[in-house]
Amino acid sequence: MRKIMTGVLGAALAAYASTVWAGTLDDVKAKGILTCGTNPATAGFSVPDNDGKWTGFVVDYCRAVAAGVLGDATKVKFIPLNAKDRFTALQSGEIDILAHNATWTSSRDTSLGIIFAGTYFYDGQGFMVRKSDNIKSAKDLDGASICVSQGTTTELNLADYFRSNGMTFSAVGFADEDAVIKAYEEGRCDVFSADTSSLNAARIRMANAGDSVVLPEIISKEPLGPAVRQGDDQWLNIAKWTLNVMLAAEEFGVTSKNVDEMKDSDNPNIRRLLGVEGSFGKDVGLGETWSQDIIKQVGNYSEIFERSIGKESPLKIERGVNALWNAGGLQYAPPIR
């Protein structure tokens, strides 16, 4: 009995001691693997294939972080999380970084103990309806029942949109996105509402994809980006600049194929990006080749966009606002200098 008691006490103290804060970078290096929280199965963004290998746009972002930090893009453990659990998983330290289709909002950035590290995809909320219902505009949705994912900005935007347009609706919420899609497919709701990227991703998985149509209205801004825990500036910098490396690489024409030749480039921007000149790698707390590893192993922004969700993928999403700033879009990496 007494032994059990001392055991309990000892274990409690040990647990207490082990939760004392250490930098995420050191943790990840010590573990030798990056733990990344991602969507359970969103076509184009993150999907495990039959062998359990994850592919997709946000998956590649995690791979890029792993390449930069550990020098090896394959050293990632993916934790599938639904919308309801994703922030808690990050808060509690179950994952090192959250790469989900999570919208960057003020309250999430300031009151959840997490912080967003940029926008990897500019999105907006839309509506999917059945063609047979003959709806041309979201303004015709008065009285509709709408399937949504719980704990998302979708849930809140819907209420705002219907209220400001003097319309009513009935929400059917599920914790899990698959359940939302299933409920819509089986006719429980008239409308499936989510970010348009998710609507398109869901549609290519539906049995009768041709029966549904996405309405033209976009009712919100949904900047999707990676998030890390608050209070670890170094790790925030790594998350932020991993994305910027990929954007800058696209801007300066550095790809996974030509990165080695580009080291000899005369362009000082490229030289600083690839760590040939300056101290970019050292400044973020990593080796001088970290950006080369990211580009070589994962690719620049355009490469991961096109192969996962763009031209080369079944989703065929246009670059649109996700084009670089100098091509009419919003994607913009601050200067590396």
Next chain:
Amino acid sequence: MVDITQPAHLRRAFSIYDKKIRAIVYQAGLVVSLAVVVTAIAIQTVSNMRQRGIPLTFDFWNQTAGFQINQTLIPYDTLSSYGQAFWVGVANTLLVSALGILLATILGFLIGISRLSHNWIVAKVATSYVEVIRNIPLLLQLLFWYNAVLKPLPAPKASIALPGGIYLNNRGIILPAVEFHAGAALVGMAIVAAAAFATAFSAYASGVQNRTGKQLPVLVVHLLLLTGLPLVAYVGAGSPWSFTYPELRGFNFRGGQQIYPEFAALLIGLSVYTASFVAEIVRGGIQAVSKGQTEAAHALGLPKGKTLRLVVVPQALRIIIPPLTSQYLNLIKNSSLAVFIGYPDLVQVFAGSVLNQTGAAVQVMAITLVVYLVISLITSAAMNAFNLRFALVER
């Protein structure tokens, strides 16, 4: 060493070899170490939250929730607060739990008694029910009821029309809504009066039976009172209520009362599942009543139905009530599986949407735990009081 051959008051006052003192020391030690563990966890949690800038207040309670809930027993709209969303969740949990307990009890008693029937078919049907239902996980049953039975119903435009203005479709059952007019209170009073008269008559009848042995037709009088009186009041007040019928407009039915498929699936699933356990408890309770009791009742000339109702079941109840309480508590807790089929119960609304929109994980989870604890303790206290009434009175 304590000399245990000596009477207690002669032994030395304090000794760790004394069983009693040892027990106290161990228990005190356990309490202290538990307190240390709990405090350590609390301190750690608070400091972690502070470090990461997560607020540890209940300020969110009065903030606007901004999301919609389809089934609400109490007033709620998207401008309501998170606090109101909490009460919506509590009310929905209580509704499905109370109805579930009622249905599971009725169904469970019927099946439990059927298992002991001398009719071979009835007994086998009841046995198969119990064996099939209690061996399949509840979650699978809920998903079955929701996905395989309720959702494949036709879309609103192709609803199945039932008599009386009732429609059945994949959005649920749509019933005519009752609208009360002046005079409706009279009917309400008539129902109360009828119930009072019925209770009084029962007391009178049992008095008569105790004195003279004569049995009065209690059931017939009850039926007459409980249907007749309200009916007279209804006609007398000039039909004080009317129905508004649902009609298909736009996407869905407008007007009328809607029973959502999520609610129906959860209620059916919980009742059917728990009934299989209740049935086994009832069967066990009845079989535990000695056969001699039945034989004695038969020898006195009591027919089968009365033997069961007056002799066997009252004795069986004493055995049935304690395990039945556990099943009721299980049902209440299992109602939280609502989350998988989208029924807006406490866990779905509060520990789901509210937690996510506010990020107040610690506060929300703590409140949710307390609510389940309180509901369970109240249920258990009520059942214990009920049990006390049925307990064998030993003289």
